Amino acid sequence: MLELRHRGGCPGPGGAGTPPPREGEAAGGDHETESTSDKETDIDDRYGDLDARGDSDVPEIPPSSDRTPEILKKALSGLSSRWKNWWIRGILTLTMISLFFLIIYMGSFMLMLLVLGIQVKCFHEIITIGYRVYHSYDLPWFRTLSWYFLLCVNYFFYGETVADYFATFVQREEQLQFLIRYHRFISFALYLAGFCMFVLSLVKKHYRLQFYMFAWTHVTLLITVTQSHLVIQNLFEGMIWFLVPISSVICNDITAYLFGFFFGRTPLIKLSPKKTWEGFIGGFFSTVIFGFIAAYVLSKHQYFVCPVEYRSDVNSFVTECEPSELFRLQSYSLPPFLKAVLRRETVSLYPFQIHSIALSTFASLIGPFGGFFASGFKRAFKIKDFANTIPGHGGIMDRFDCQYLMATFVHVYITSFIRGPNPSKVLQQLLVLQPEQQLNIYRTLKTHLIEKGILQPTLKA
């Protein structure tokens, strides 16, 4: 969610060099009057006091160079810079959407790898910003430690959650059994090693910087790694739980922009001056309709609707099942006022479409707050974009800032309203118990199942 005004003013090629301060608050009269002494020679204090100084006193991060490919530049060389920029953004948007479709076609495993790749890139972008803000690129050890912590946290999360899905595979291998059983201990030991290395690496004049980078790394991990793991858990629930939320957010982005472009008049929030109420509300309604339709289209196919399972015989992921009730057409009687409008008594819907309304509503109403948060962050640290990976759009984080809250919401929604605990996890924990406990539980379960009539007493299943 970039502000268009930045893009519009950017000269095409060779965008490096100090651009005139375009942010309103950096210009003229908003300078902080806090007096800061530049007498300190201690690196800690020089950059530590960075915090106490006003926003405008901080030097801008040097902008990155223009990475638009040569082909595009030649093709569009005739147009004015504003339209050229519009075309670049449009082409890149279409490219990204096609890439998205391609990966969906290739299957869940590729999707998981993609999510992991995006997570690593987002982490890298945010950490790089931290280095530049604190001029701490040369701090001893720190780059290694940041990546090490990323590895530890990923290892912990993958072991806790994803391993449950591979239960049958894991049962076979002895070493994996050992890793799973003592997983928490191993992850903790790895983290502790990183923590001790951090303490040992504290250097006299750089204490504050090092603590800042330590905290920056942890907050970044909290944001990026937890979100990406929730995304993967949603994915395992069924690809539709991954696709519909993400498309709703993208759709909201695009339609809010279009509505704002054509009808925008009243500004929405000071933080992002280009956002308008018309765009916000128009985007809301179009996203709900889009989500409704997308849910209808996707609910028909087993490929999207079934939980992803790992089959050990085939050694790959399969999505085959009996679709649950959520994904079976049901008749709903329409409330009276809609009856008059549509002139029908009942309508056949998938129950999932009702849920999709909730998802789209969240995507349109609360998702933008993730975008405002990222805008505020960029203004606070005087950066235009998180990075320059995607020409015309900025970094990966710029594309994913609205998704930030969506993944958590979908996960919480699923666990609260859709399904109970994860069956594979229950199974996993059962298999770890002591034999006597397992036997006891087996007897209890058997009694329960026979009582409920799920298990026939005479049938040896």
Place this chain on the structure above:
Amino acid sequence: MTELRQRTVREEAPPEDKELESEAKIDGETASDSESRAEAAPPPAPIDDTPEVLNRALSNLSSRWKNWWVRGILTLAMIAFFFIIIYLGPMVLMMIVMCVQIKCFHEIITIGYNVYHSYDLPWFRTLSWYFLLCVNYFFYGETVTDYFFTLVQREEPLRILSKYHRFISFTLYLTGFCMFVLSLVKKHYRLQFYMFGWTHVTLLIVVTQSHLVIHNLFEGMIWFIVPISCVICNDIMAYMFGFFFGRTPLIKLSPKKTWEGFIGGFFATVVFGLLLSYVMSGYRCFVCPVEYNNDTNSFTVDCEPSDLFRLQEYNIPGVLQSIVGWKTVRMYPFQIHSIALSTFASLIGPFGGFFASGFKRAFKIKDFANTIPGHGGIMDRFDCQYLMATFVNVYIASFIRGPNPSKLIQQFLTLRPDQQLHIFNTLKTHLTDKGILTSALEDE
């Protein structure tokens, strides 16, 4: 674990600037730092909180010994307080843990305000406390309600709260997040983001640790008492050994720590841990998991002690046999575990202390706060405990007990019938393969 030299400096040089200057000189930094520090609003000068009684009683001694006495008396007071609370039972312990958590949070957040001069930021104090409330609500709901399961199922409002718990907690957090975004003020973006980050890191440190402590407590009070006492013992022993035998400095970060203190403290703590666990393993009230009794509506600690807490014979390895003169020794298996706990407390626990020392140096503060006379803030006392709680929890989860069987059955009962059947069949196959389930048993 405050450095003693800071204490003596404080006693001899009350004015804040002079003290900072001497500290700055020790660190080799330029004097201009302390100037600039003093220019901006300085943190409140450490008030001498020592009660009048003590002041008068010790007025004759030299300031160094007076300080030593103040610390000693306060140490004994805190240890006595600890014993009283243990006597009062698990409920009071949980409340104390909760209070300590809130106080630590308050101390660290106040430091953040002082560092960033952000005390007047709009909304921010409210938001920090609100986030603390949300995260506590989330953790208490996730963990503690498991222990109160039957109570929760009985009461309708509690049942609904528990069923939609994650959703409610997430909504609460989201409200706070949106308030934060709406409260961003033009000139203060960076400050506000810093305080937001600071709050979250503090929550991560303080709240998760305190919940792990409560988890450990529910396992059995011994899992709470032995680790905490080992850390305290290590503190005291390392100080004593360093005082009497200290010669080689340990780490630049804390110049008063010595290798002799470190190693002496390690051995003393292991021995102390062994003795303490021997004493405590004999009593049911320490050893049994804390349970909530629905009929009496209170906590009970009554059970058949598990294998860990029953005396067993161990053969002494040949090398020790000749020294000790016994063939076998009767120990509780828990004592073996206590060796692991004490080792962690002595070897890795101090890193928590170094971390806190580095933090205090980074932000040029002497103590986290001034709550306890002679010792500093609550956080100063608990900085070494920081890692210990997590370690004990991970240790228990990995080595002592597996998942909770009754909780598993509860989760099982909420699954769909086809899922239940699938799990049942897999379990059956697994048991049959392992030979635990035979056809004879099957027909029961």
